[in-house]
Amino acid sequence: MENLSTHASEIIKMLSGYVTEYGLRLLGAIVVLIIGLWIIKILVKSSQRLMIKGQIDVSLSSFLKSLIDILLKVLLIISVMGMMGIQMTSFIALLGAAGLAVGMALSGTLQNFAGGVMILIFKPFKIDDFITAQGYSGVVKEIRIFVTVLTTPDNKTIFIPNGPLSNGSLTNFSTQSQRRVNWSFGIAYGDDFDTAKKMLFDMIKEDKRILSNPEPFVALGELADSSVNITVRAWVNATDYWGVYFDMNENFYKNASKFNLSIPFPQMDVHMDKA
Numbered sequence: 001m002e003n004l005s006t007h008a009s010e011i012i013k014m015l016s017g018y019v020t021e022y023g024l025r026l027l028g029a030i031v032v033l034i035i036g037l038w039i040i041k042i043l044v045k046s047s048q049r050l051m052i053k054g055q056i057d058v059s060l061s062s063f064l065k066s067l068i069d070i071l072l073k074v075l076l077i078i079s080v081m082g083m084m085g086i087q088m089t090s091f092i093a094l095l096g097a098a099g100l101a102v103g104m105a106l107s108g109t110l111q112n113f114a115g116g117v118m119i120l121i122f123k124p125f126k127i128d129d130f131i132t133a134q135g136y137s138g139v140v141k142e143i144r145i146f147v148t149v150l151t152t153p154d155n156k157t158i159f160i161p162n163g164p165l166s167n168g169s170l171t172n173f174s175t176q177s178q179r180r181v182n183w184s185f186g187i188a189y190g191d192d193f194d195t196a197k198k199m200l201f202d203m204i205k206e207d208k209r210i211l212s213n214p215e216p217f218v219a220l221g222e223l224a225d226s227s228v229n230i231t232v233r234a235w236v237n238a239t240d241y242w243g244v245y246f247d248m249n250e251n252f253y254k255n256a257s258k259f260n261l262s263i264p265f266p267q268m269d270v271h272m273d274k275a
Contacts (some may be wrong), residue, residue, distance in 0.1 A: 029083045036076040044069045109146065115162030118147040124166075129174035134160050176213065179238045181245050185252050186227030189260035193220060193228065199259050200232055203251050209240040227264040 017218065058072050104141070125131050127142050136158045138150030148165055149160040173179070187196050198216050204216045216237050221231030236244045256263055 007021065016230060020229045025084050028079045032083060033080050036079070037073075039075065040069065043148060049115055086093065111163035112146040112161045112264070115164070115166035116143070116147075118166045119148070119162055124170055125172050125174075129172055131170060131172050131174075132169040133165055134168060136160060147194065174238065177238055179241050180233055180235050181248070182253075183232040183245075183248060184221060185230045185232060186224070186264055187230065187256070188264040189228060191261050193230075195259050196230060196261055199255060199261070200252070203248065203255065204232075204234055207244060207247065209236055209244050211235045211237070226266045 044065060046125065047068055051064065068098045096236070119125075119241065125140055127140055129137070131140060136150060136152070138152040138156075138158055141146060141151050141157075142149040144161070146160055152158060185196075185200070187193070200218050204210050204218075209233070210216060216235075217231070217233040220228065221233055222229040232248075234244070251262065
């Protein structure tokens, strides 16, 4: 009975030691967790204020805020688990291997994600800009984390992955307030060039949408196979580009015959010799 009592006393003493040791660890871990969450909350709010002060895009600031919050909380949980005596080496190695596998499986998606972040930071275009990229042209309707949404002039919706979009060539037609309109008008060989040149200058002068500075340009551009091509260049406000372009084409076609100008088309003369 005495031996049994001694063993029981030793077991109680051992359990008491474990409870004391791990209880203190648990208590310390809880305190660190509470304080850590409070500090993370302050850091996230501070980062958000800095992004607002720096006028960072709303979509990007919201994303970065979530990313910072998640990363800090993951680091806090790892620290708390380490305080409780849990071996984190194997866990971190397993987490790294899983992250590598997921990263390889989602390499394209991650590239698009990184591309979306780059677009939001550097802003090569914004909502309502008209752009040409990856073989498509349209108005930017949305800039999402993985894709950018365009609406084409014929009202189709195009989804372009942000990865290629951020790395490839891109033309933004909306960054400048003015654009140059280019035409090439053909007249027949034998037509009076000076008459055609004066007619074109008069047409430009009559269109109030065409700017006088920079000055319009009219010159003989090419002696082609079937026509004498006249190069015309004029500057307009970007919003007037297409209206001026199409109206000028129409006016040239209507006025050419009034000035005895012919609009040529490809022709072929065939000479047959008698055998």
